Amino acid sequence: MHPPTRPARDHQKKMLRAHNLADYAKVIMKQMTNAEKTGQTGCSTPGNVPRILLCGVFGPFGVDDEYGRKENLMELYHNQVTRIQGPASLRFHHRSFGLYFIAANIDADTTILDFPSRKRFIREIQKGYGIIGISFITPNFSKAREMARLIRLHAPKATIILGGHGAAIEGIEELIDCDHVARGDGIRWMREYLGQDTGTPIVHPILPCSEYGRIFGIPIPGATPSVLVPGLGCVNGCHFCCTSHFFEKAYIPFFRTGKELFEVADRIAKIRRTQEFSIMDENFLKDTTRATELLAEMERRQRWFKFYISSSAEGIMAFGIDNMVRLGVSFVWIGFESQNTEALFIKNSGIDAVQLVRDLRDRGISVLGSTMLCMEHHTPGNITADIEFAVGLQTDLVQFMLYTGMPMTQLYQDHKERGLLNANVPFEEWHGQNMLNWHHPSIPNDQAKKWLDHAFRRDFEVNSSSIYRMIETAFRGYRWLEAMPSRDACLEARYRQLRKRAQMYSQLLPVIARHAVNDTERQRALSLDVERRRIFGPVSAKERFVRLGAKLLAARWDMRVRLFGDRIQPATIVTRNRISKVRPQKP
Ligand code: B12
Ligand code: SF4
CATH class of the missing domain: 1.20.58 (Methane Monooxygenase Hydroxylase; Chain G, domain 1)
Known part of the structure; x- marks a missing residue:
């Protein structure tokens, strides 16, 4: 394999720096050097793999237009958790991580285009890519369809591959003009498609878990935590859960043992110079053995990483709250879903949710509790009991979501078989923050959002920001x-x-x-x-200065929100991943 030429490397560095990704650039260069050192040749048919473009859907996000809805912001907290908390709402942007994972694990020159505008997307697809992959989720169906249309128009020779959770939409092949649909793990799918080894160990890309990062308009100090993805899916198969169903109720581990996970975390921590990780794994503590091994390895090596995780309540009970403290968990996302629904949610069976939250918070672990509204048993008479249940948990953050059967969950199938799916609700509305995609027996669709808004407000007023x-x-x-x-x-x-x-x-x-x-x-x-x-x-002089700065920034942000609203759009990020092992071979 030929190493890239110096000008090529310089260009690469420049491109990446241009997008404020200096540390990512270093990593790419480092990985490239390692590949050179080990003499990996990668692709079995060098030179044959076309240039690949992997895209997230285009913006603007969270606006009412022909492709999207104002309630569907490209934000986690401000969309589904703290959205009515005014200037106190947590503001973060998260990349389309799946694309970076695919790019890091195939032998091809790959460009990732995240959060483009429609215009920027058109410009990029005209650069002669052989394959263009689109990652989308169900509510972004119309954007993906428009992107495919634009590709056929401006890059007719390109092969179009659809991936991400939107690929689960029934009959998507007919609804969007494409060449292939990749369901489930895209790394394996792309490797198979390109004729590359599917068994090659996973390379974890080095990425910040979020961008922007502000509260009250004040930038969060310090390095942003890194994203860590131990694996995909969850074996629990809860009837409404699209993540579990998308990966066929199986868990796809990227890293099987705690030791492997430690090594990955250690490498990332050294490069990004932060010990904090946001673990993107739907039910991290489900694999108690791996988490226990990780803790043992950290204790042995005296490395005190900190983690934000998601876990089911049963996983937490099995691993133990005190072990979570030792592991350095400072935040956990738990699906409480609804009270008195143990038959539906075995994961919560027999667990005292109030006590669990209290124990976690007492030990310094913030809790985000998710709850679903407008479930089938809800009526205008009893739904407030569930809202009060969620508020009474006194978690740090609450996610209220409308009970929505996403393709191809058991809930979706059930609603479909019973003729309950509402054909008048377009996919753009399938985001759980405005209306139901099914006919509820006792809650009219125009009432769903009112219950959501009431729930968020009640939690805010009772429990504070x-x-x-x-x-x-x-x-x-x-x-x-x-x-x-x-x-x-x-x-x-x-x-x-x-x-x-x-x-x-x-x-x-x-x-x-x-x-x-x-x-x-x-x-x-x-x-x-x-x-x-x-x-x-007492507050030191330096702290007084910090407090004054915080007050000024908060006042400015408050003013901005009052005058111009609170919409912010994620910046476009272009990552040119030329770790290509697909280079002309020496004769
Ligand atoms: C990060 C994240 C976000 C980020 C957005 C990131 C982004 N730039 O798009 C934020 C926080 C902003 C977000 C918002 C929302 N999200 Co979201 N999000 C996630 C989350 C937690 C992690 C995704 C992730 O990175 N996983 C790790 C990577 C490695 O896995 P992956 O993305 O699945 O990618 C793999 C495969 O899917 C596949 N793949 C993915 N893309 C492609 C593309 C190609 C070409 C190929 C071949 C393969 C492929 O290959 C990858 C590697 O195996 C998932 C839940 C989950 N754990 O998956 C929900 C999830 C994707 N979100 C979901 C939803 C509903 C939303 C919201 C509508 C929620 C809301 N009301 O606020 C909004 C929509 C925002 C918008 N305007 O688009 C649903 C999607 C449901 C569906 N069936 O479509 C999920 C599954 C959560 C859930 N269980 O309900 N989300
Ligand atoms: S435990 Fe959580 S991640 Fe697992 S299937 Fe149920 S809802 Fe999905």
């Missing part, structure tokens, strides 16, 4: 660890991390008090600030 709650959780965890008669090296490290977290985020307390939703939140923030002074001493 999520950022306040997260700071409170950090203090609770700090108190708990401080009260321990003795701490081993692991707990001592966790204690120091929590102290730092509590100290850093407590600088926001005056801002929270100033922008509080009601007097309860104001009093909560002010009294936590009093406790902060008791624990950490």
